[in-house]
Amino acid sequence: xxxxxxxxxxxxNVRWVATGALLIGMAAAVVGCFAFLRRQALIGDVLAxxxxxxxxxxxxxxxSRDWSVLLLGALGSTITxxxxxxxxxxxxxxxxxxxxxxxxxxxxxxxTLHLTWIQRNVPAxxxxxxxxxxxxxxxxxxxxxxxLGVLAILVLLTIVVLFDRLxxxxxxxxxxxxxxxxxxxxxxxxxxxxxxxxVIGLQLTGVILMAALLLTPAAAARLLSHRLGIIVPLxxxxxxxxxxxxxxxxxxxxxxxxxxxxxVAISLIFFAxxxxxxxxxxxxxxxxxx
Amino acid sequence: MSxxxxxxxxxxxxxxxxxLIGTLxxxxxxxxxxxxxxxxxxxxxxxAYLIVGSxxxxxxxxxxxxxxxxxxxxxxxxxxxGNVQHDASIGVVFTFLFALGVILVSAYAHRVHLDVEHVLxxxxxxxxxxxxxxxxxxxxxxxxxxxxxxxxxxxxFILIGFHRLQMLTFSTTLAATAGIxxxxxxxxxxxxxxxxxxxxxxxxxxxxxxxxxVMPTNTAWLLAKSLRSMLWLAVSFxxxxxxxxxxxxxxxxxxxxxxxxVTAGLLYFLVLxxxxxxxxxxxQPYSHRHYRDIRDxxxx
Numbered sequence: 001x002x003x004x005x006x007x008x009x010x011x012x013n014v015r016w017v018a019t020g021a022l023l024i025g026m027a028a029a030v031v032g033c034f035a036f037l038r039r040q041a042l043i044g045d046v047l048a049x050x051x052x053x054x055x056x057x058x059x060x061x062x063x064s065r066d067w068s069v070l071l072l073g074a075l076g077s078t079i080t081x082x083x084x085x086x087x088x089x090x091x092x093x094x095x096x097x098x099x100x101x102x103x104x105x106x107x108x109x110x111x112t113l114h115l116t117w118i119q120r121n122v123p124a125x126x127x128x129x130x131x132x133x134x135x136x137x138x139x140x141x142x143x144x145x146x147x148l149g150v151l152a153i154l155v156l157l158t159i160v161v162l163f164d165r166l167x168x169x170x171x172x173x174x175x176x177x178x179x180x181x182x183x184x185x186x187x188x189x190x191x192x193x194x195x196x197x198x199v200i201g202l203q204l205t206g207v208i209l210m211a212a213l214l215l216t217p218a219a220a221a222r223l224l225s226h227r228l229g230i231i232v233p234l235x236x237x238x239x240x241x242x243x244x245x246x247x248x249x250x251x252x253x254x255x256x257x258x259x260x261x262x263x264v265a266i267s268l269i270f271f272a273x274x275x276x277x278x279x280x281x282x283x284x285x286x287x288x289x290x
Numbered sequence: 291m292s293x294x295x296x297x298x299x300x301x302x303x304x305x306x307x308x309x310l311i312g313t314l315x316x317x318x319x320x321x322x323x324x325x326x327x328x329x330x331x332x333x334x335x336x337x338a339y340l341i342v343g344s345x346x347x348x349x350x351x352x353x354x355x356x357x358x359x360x361x362x363x364x365x366x367x368x369x370x371x372g373n374v375q376h377d378a379s380i381g382v383v384f385t386f387l388f389a390l391g392v393i394l395v396s397a398y399a400h401r402v403h404l405d406v407e408h409v410l411x412x413x414x415x416x417x418x419x420x421x422x423x424x425x426x427x428x429x430x431x432x433x434x435x436x437x438x439x440x441x442x443x444x445x446x447f448i449l450i451g452f453h454r455l456q457m458l459t460f461s462t463t464l465a466a467t468a469g470i471x472x473x474x475x476x477x478x479x480x481x482x483x484x485x486x487x488x489x490x491x492x493x494x495x496x497x498x499x500x501x502x503x504v505m506p507t508n509t510a511w512l513l514a515k516s517l518r519s520m521l522w523l524a525v526s527f528x529x530x531x532x533x534x535x536x537x538x539x540x541x542x543x544x545x546x547x548x549x550x551x552v553t554a555g556l557l558y559f560l561v562l563x564x565x566x567x568x569x570x571x572x573x574q575p576y577s578h579r580h581y582r583d584i585r586d587x588x589x590x
Contacts, residue, residue, distance in 0.1 A: 041378040042322055045385075092562055097377075098508050101321040102555065105501035109551030112497065117544035208329075212385035219378045257396070263389030270382055274372055 018247045020145030020152075024197075024204055025243025025262075027152035029217035029235040030159055031197040034190050036218035037170055037228075043085070046104040047198045048210030050081025052111025060118055067144045067203070074199045081107050082195055108207075148200045155197055158189070159232075166190060167228055204246045205259035212263035213242060220270040223277040242266040296431050298536060301550065303437040304490040305502055305528030310444040311486050312503035313510070313517070313524050314479055317459035322377065323362065324503045326384035327480075328487045328496040330361040332391035340394065347432070351488055358484025361387060362477070433493045440489040447482050448521065451475065456517050494547045501551035502528055509558045512565050531557055 028044075035043050051074035058073025081103050088099035159166070168176045169186045176183050198210055205213050217238035221231045242262045249261035315324050331354040338353025361383055368379035448455065457465040458475055466472050487499050494502075510523035534557075535550030542549065 036375075036378060039375065039377065041375065042381050045325075045381060094508055095316070095319060095321075097319050097321040098316050098504055101325055101500055101504040102508060102558070104325065105497055105504065105551055106555035108497050109501055109548040109555070111548075113539075113542075113544050113548035113552055116548065117542055120543050209385055209389055211381045212389065215378055215381045216385065219374055219382055222378075223373070257392065260389035260392040260396075263385045264393065267382065267386035267389070270386075274368075274374075277373070 014251065016146055017251075018244060020149040021204060021243035021247035022240045023149040023152040023156075023243070024201055025213060025239040025241070025246070026236045027155045027239070028197045028201045028210075028213045029239025029242070030156060030232055031193045032214035032239075033218040033221070033228075033232050033235050034159075034166060034170065035194050036215060036222065038190070041215045041219070042100055042211065043082075043194060044198055044214030045211030046085065046100045047078050047081055047195060048202060048207050049104045049111075050084075050107040051075075051078045051199060051202060052207055053077050053107055053114055054080075056111055056114040056118060060114065060122070068147070071199055071202075074202060075195070077107065078195045078199055082191055145203065148203055151196065151200050155193055155200075156236075158193065162186070162189065163232075170228075204243060205262050206257060209259040209263040212259075212266055213239065216263075216266045216270050217242065220266075220273040223270075223273045238266065238269050241269065296434060297546075298532070300431065300433050300437055300493050301532045301536060301546070302529055303434070303441045304494055304498075305506070305532045306525050307437065307441040307444045307486045308490060308499060308502035309506045309510075309524035309528040310448055310521060311479070311483050312507040313521050314448075314455060314459060315483060315503060316507045316511070317517075317520075318462075318479070321504050322380055323365065324483060324487070325500045326365065326380045327358040327361050327484055328491060328499040329384045330357050330387035330391070331484075331488055331491055331496070332395070333357050333387040334360075334391075334488075336391045336394035336398075340398070347436075351436075354488040354491070355481070355484045357387065358487055359477070359480060362480040362484070433489075436489045437493065440486055444482060444486060447478070451478070452517075455479075459517065494550075498547035498551050501554055502531075505551070505554035505558055506531060509554075509561050512558075512561050527557060527561075528554070 032044060035041060054073035054075070054077025055070045056073075057077070058070050062069050064070075084103050084106075085099050088094040088102060089096055094102065165181065165186055166189070169181065169183055169190075173183060176186075194214075198214065201210055201213050217235040218231070220238055221234035224234060225231050242265055245265040246258045246262040250258045312324070315321055334354035334357025335350055337357070338349045341353075342349040364383045365376075365379045368374045368383065369376050372379070374382065454465070454470050454475060457468060457470060458472060462472055465475075490499050490502070506524045506527035507520070509527045510520045514520035514523050531554035532550055535553035536546060538553060539546040539549035
């Protein structure tokens, strides 16, 4: 069992990858809770798909594979995608689910259109660009992963500092408005946090399975508790486990995409907590009868 | 018939089938469920391949349809019995099944000629090479015949069930009070969606399926006044998007499916812009400002 993550922690490279993956997983899960409770659980899926055209455009313009450049592109197009959802639902009168599916397929099609065009018409170094689709933790240098980890810490800190305010805006918007809180500002903060975590999480899971990292830990934690103060740390824990599993997967099989392993692991956690909540409900019904 | 014509015929049939069933999905607020189904189809294909051991079209078709139905059922079950909110249950189910599908495909990739990118954005350009032969007679591409059957199935389903579906899309409660078996019709819609997704997915990939299900329908919604006109408009917009998108793809030398999806999206914004402009032109003399001026004059 030499290739277990635990046995290789003496290698500083492995340690960095593990720490980065853990932080990213945790940040994504924590931010995912807010998206989940705003009933926008699938927005992570949409925004992650929306990152694709930005990545291909950044690659096309700079011809660089440096992740920080590609991430800037991803950030730009993800914000555009978010604005498009807002526009479609608020101004164009489209229903929420249609607007999500519309934005997702529009941006993803734009990205794949550009990607196939690059691959056929700009022959040099476009190979491997499609690792963005499924994520490859091993393709990132430890240095870059560290930078992403720092971003993840920033996201986590913002949430810790603003926790009470975000909670109020989330659960009682009317009351928050009445006591004069800048509600729109905090809603924008939540949206920006979601966008930022989606972009940094792309490293781990890729475009298609980002939804799993953002949403499944929150859904699992929500089954176990009704208190936000418990749901959020619990989801963070699940996310961290998922991140570690991703790092482990990329260590064992460097050529395999990491996204699917993370998604499967986190789904198993979800089903475990589903079973727990069923058992608890059965117990409660029985004790009520007795 | 040349290859270009076959490809266009396949794409037009795909557009028709998806626009029809997409209208029902969008009206019932299930647009994201189509995204989920089109992803978990991969899992069905992989499992069917592992069981049968070959790319037998019938087995693949069955596997993928069952996977689609399973997604719809599991989502519903998590939502009702597991107390998971609706959108979250969609996300949990499809990421799980899709991830399993990707793992199965990449673990057996040396044996399956089914690569993940092909599944995601398909390549209709290769569809004419897989022929359907009956005895010695070459009947044309297989994808054409599958899609023809599925498109006819869609048309038949809507023709037969029109009044029930109309009531169901309007209000599930009303439909239930009127004695319609809402559960049965829900799963009928899901079955037709899965069949359509699987058939179009082989030819054009998962993303175009979602795009064609959602985009022409919403474009039609901007103009339609009834379910009937919405269905006609959705099919027409899908056809326009297919024709223009195919031209763009040929011109740019890029993926046909992506070009069509982008065109369908731009078409929506074009119609939206046109509608806003038309309203602005029509209402100009009677605008709020006009009334306000009259009111202010009377007041003073």
